Amino acid sequence: MSNPVATIRVLLPYHLRNLARVDGEVTLQVAAPVTLCTVLDALEARYPMLCGTIRDHDTQKRRPFLRFFACEEDLSHDSPDAPLPDPVAAGKEPLLIIGAIAGG
Numbered sequence: 001m002s003n004p005v006a007t008i009r010v011l012l013p014y015h016l017r018n019l020a021r022v023d024g025e026v027t028l029q030v031a032a033p034v035t036l037c038t039v040l041d042a043l044e045a046r047y048p049m050l051c052g053t054i055r056d057h058d059t060q061k062r063r064p065f066l067r068f069f070a071c072e073e074d075l076s077h078d079s080p081d082a083p084l085p086d087p088v089a090a091g092k093e094p095l096l097i098i099g100a101i102a103g104g
Contacts, residue, residue, distance in 0.1 A: 003031040007091045008039055013066070013099035016054070020047040025094055034089040036068060037080040054097060069096040 010026045017023065028042040037060075044051045055062055060080070062068070068075040071085045071093050087093035 003033075005029050005031050006034050006089050008034060008042070008088065009091055009094035010039065010043060011094045011096045013097060015099065016050060016097070019049055019053065022047075027091075032089075034084050035081050036075065036078070036084060036095075039084070039095055040080070065100045067098045067100050069098060070094075 006029070008028045008030045010028060011024075012020065012022070012026060020026070026043065026047075028039065028046060030038050030042045040054060043054070051057070053063065054066060062076060066076075068078075070088045073085070075082075075084070083089065084095065085093070088095050
């Protein structure tokens with residue numbers, strides 16, 4: 001029996017939406033279990049131009065100045081293999097990929 005598939009909503013920062021040539025939210029079909037890693041894999045498969053922009057090609061670690069949020073929680077330092085919150089996995093809440101700002 002195959003894993004169930006969930007429809008996940010992802011909101012990208014402006015510069016990545018431009019690169020992927022999308023407006024607003026992106027919806028992706030992701031097989032369970034729904035984790036940050038499986039969502040990013042699906043995102044990069046659908047939008048190959050995003051490969052290497054969100055996570056490093058070799059290490060697969062999050063790029064500096066990008067953060068992951070869901071359900072008002074910062075998931076940026078969670079394991080990429082940890083399940084995402086149920087509202088995200090159910091498509092009720094989006095996964096937010098936010099461009100962080102630095103400066104002094």
